[in-house]
Amino acid sequence: MNFQLLPAAQPFLKGHGAQNDFILLPDPDHRLALTAEEIRRLCDRRTGLGADGLLRAVRTAADPEAAAMAGEAEWFMDYRNPDGSRAAMCGNGIRVFARYLIDGELVPPGTIPIATRAGVRHVRVPERRPDSQGPVTVLMGTPRLPGPGHIKVAVGRRRWPALHIDMGNPHAVVLLDDLDHAGDLRTPPTVTPASAYPHGVTVSFVRLRSARHLQVRVHERGVGETRACGTGACASVAAVRHADNRQEAGPGRYTVDLAGGRLHVTVTSGGAMELTGPAEIVAQGGLTLTPADPPRPWARWSAPCPT
Incomplete structure (x- = not known):
């Protein structure tokens, strides 16, 4: 069943990479000015569309923040965390972003x-196969480490040393024998x-489950x-290689x-990292933001994206 979009509704898509899910807003001409609120x-999962983050798809030349990269890339991924803050990079999000560019x-x-x-990151998207969308690979660049020293991470009464890894955004990585020691992670670990x-x-x-098999x-x-x-x-792979003194090891x-x-x-x-995994667009529709108290975004859904 198809629903008619509301007048002047903003198109959106919903996608995920390994269940890391995102709202994607097409904005090629840089006309949207969404606030953090x-x-x-x-991104709220009860009163909104629900997502781990928001991707705005804008032509690089149209966005003053990205215009300097227009000679290298036509499209800019404006990634926002669900708390409204800006973020530099998202490995799953950029694969979903690339899938949108291909599907569209x-x-x-x-x-x-x-x-x-x-x-600028380079993403490889294979030709579509009839039975599968196939994996998507992004060249993530070379991790920078070790960065700040003497980092400690605490959950409850447990405390561990952590290694700083920079993948375009900062990470503190803890190596454990039992992931249950990380607790329920409903509140942020203390760093x-x-x-x-x-x-x-x-x-x-x-x-570390085996030499090249990690659980994270x-x-x-x-x-x-x-x-x-x-x-x-x-970042986890980089930390494991560093801890095992294999940071200069081969591919x-x-x-x-x-x-x-x-x-x-x-x-x-050369030490650079490529990330490969699924990326799927699961729905598309239109949304409007209403000034209700408390404010709620209301969405009208259209048919699923063609596959």
Whole structure:
């Protein structure tokens, strides 16, 4: 059944990568000016559409924040955390973003440059197959480490040393024998010293199942515990390699299991990381923001996106 969109409704899409889900707002001409409060309302899972974050798709040349990258990439991924704050990079989000560009026939399949606040990232989207959308791969760049020293992460009465990894956004990675020790992660872990991360940090808890097989839980900055985190998966692999004194080792492929599914991280001969995993658009529709008290975003849904 098809619903008619409300007059002047803003189109939106909903997608996910390994159950890390996003609202995507097409805004090619940079006409939207969403406030942090509006983003929080949209991402709320009870009074909004619900998501781990929001992706705004805008032509790079049209957005003053990204215009300097217009010569390298046609599209800019304006990523916002569900608390409304700006974020530099999202490994699952950029794969969903690329899937939208392909499905919308805005770019052809292949390698797509996408501008982000962490710089231009290149995403490989294969030709569509009749039976599957196939995995999407993004070149995440080279992790920077070790960064600030003497980082500690605490959950309840437990406290561990952590390794700082920068994947375009900051991560504190803890290696554990038992991921249950991370608790329920309903509240953010305590990270000290606070001065090391004045804008917050994503914390990854990692259990090594075998030499190249990781199990990971992530408390994402501005989100909470997520079903999957692409930059967290890469940061976890970097931390494991560093702890094992293999940071200068050759290339390798790692399997990373998260609550929402499995991702693969490939370390190239130059030390850069490629993240591979699913990316799917599941719905599209139109929304309007009403000034109700308390304010609520109301959505009218159209037919699912063609597959």
